[in-house]
Amino acid sequence: MSLLEGRTAIVTGAGRGLGRAHALMLAKHGANVIVNDLGSSASGEGADQTPAQEVVSEIEKMGGKAAINTSDVSDWSAAKQMVEQAIDTFGDLHILVNNAGILRDRMMVNMSEDEWDVVTKVHMKGTFAPMHHAANFWRAQEKAGKKADRSVINTTSHSALFANIGQTNYAAAKAGIATMTIVAARELTRYGVRLNAIAPRAQTRMTEGLRELTEEQERRRAPEWIATLVAYLASEQSAPISGRVFEAWGFGYSVIESWQHGPQMEASMDPTEIDAGVKKIVAEARKNAGIDRGQELDP
Numbered sequence: 001m002s003l004l005e006g007r008t009a010i011v012t013g014a015g016r017g018l019g020r021a022h023a024l025m026l027a028k029h030g031a032n033v034i035v036n037d038l039g040s041s042a043s044g045e046g047a048d049q050t051p052a053q054e055v056v057s058e059i060e061k062m063g064g065k066a067a068i069n070t071s072d073v074s075d076w077s078a079a080k081q082m083v084e085q086a087i088d089t090f091g092d093l094h095i096l097v098n099n100a101g102i103l104r105d106r107m108m109v110n111m112s113e114d115e116w117d118v119v120t121k122v123h124m125k126g127t128f129a130p131m132h133h134a135a136n137f138w139r140a141q142e143k144a145g146k147k148a149d150r151s152v153i154n155t156t157s158h159s160a161l162f163a164n165i166g167q168t169n170y171a172a173a174k175a176g177i178a179t180m181t182i183v184a185a186r187e188l189t190r191y192g193v194r195l196n197a198i199a200p201r202a203q204t205r206m207t208e209g210l211r212e213l214t215e216e217q218e219r220r221r222a223p224e225w226i227a228t229l230v231a232y233l234a235s236e237q238s239a240p241i242s243g244r245v246f247e248a249w250g251f252g253y254s255v256i257e258s259w260q261h262g263p264q265m266e267a268s269m270d271p272t273e274i275d276a277g278v279k280k281i282v283a284e285a286r287k288n289a290g291i292d293r294g295q296e297l298d299p
């Protein structure tokens with residue numbers, strides 16, 4: 001039996017890049033897939049059904065089952081309809097891959113209100129809304145005695161985990177997604193739902209031209225390396241893994257270890273007395289992990 005036989009998935013932003021690879025990988029391993037994509041530009045403008053339609057056709061050509069959804073994932077009622085569409089079309093829902101995303105990079109001092117609003121909306125609300133509606137369905141299923149392994153895979157970023165300059169909007173949203181994943185994992189265990197997040201690195205239109213790549217680096221940045229981990233996390237085989245954030249690309253998979261308690265001192269009620277103590281614990285603490293450290297992993 002295939003890894004995902006009999007399971008139904010929603011993949012958001014599945015018309016291009018990583019989402020397309022996730023949808024194809026899930027379908028290849030037996031899942032029915034709702035292929036969601038608004039078809040917007042990399043900065044979130046416009047709409048086009050073609051990318052989602054092409055992925056549906058690709059899946060059908062390889063003998064899989066897929067249906068198109070072209071709604072905006074950050075639209076609350078459209079996200080509810082997307083969950084209902086999966087259930088109406090394929091009879092159930094087991095997997096939700098929140099992947100849709102856009103970029104509007106700008107140094108913080110120059111960032112406009114719109115650049116802040118639209119990026120945080122597409123990523124944070126665009127992850128929360130489908131997750132919320134799917135979780136409501138799963139809670140009802142569990143209460144009706146229908147047990148199943150249910151899996152959500154959210155998409156965070158190194159930008160959030162290692163603080164990329166020029167991306168306060170995107171990094172804040174992606175950090176929100178990472179933490180929201182862990183909180184929801186704690187809340188939803190009782191309904192048979194596992195939630196994990198991935199911080200991918202791949203060559204897509206989002207990262208095109210950012211830096212020159214050798215042939216080997218380009219090969220290791222194919223989205224399929226990441227889709228493999230997504231398909232695994234979507235499968236029952238990965239139970240009971242939940243509440244984890246994974247780095248993923250062609251150079252390997254790793255588990256991110258989250259915020260930790262660091263050096264400590266006694267509290268005071270007098271701000272003139274704590275200078276030496278605060279400087280001491282800051283000096284003793286490990287530095288924040290930086291994006292440069294992440295890049296050293298790129299051989």
Ligand SMILES: NC(=O)c1ccc[n+]([C@@H]2O[C@H](COP(=O)([O-])OP(=O)(O)OC[C@H]3O[C@@H](n4cnc5c(N)ncnc54)[C@H](O)[C@@H]3O)[C@@H](O)[C@H]2O)c1
Pocket residue numbers: 012013014015016017018019036037038039040041042044051071072073074099100101102122126155156157158199200201202203204205206207
């Ligand atoms: N490529 C990387 O290296 C990288 C690194 C870190 C995180 N990510 C994240 O991975 C995800 C996929 O990125 P990608 O590189 O494949 O980009 P991409 O631009 O190739 O694909 C994103 C897709 O999302 C769709 N989309 C955008 N807004 C939408 C909305 N509101 N509703 C529905 N669909 C929408 C777009 O139409 C597009 O097809 C994003 O969340 C991105 O932030 C990518």
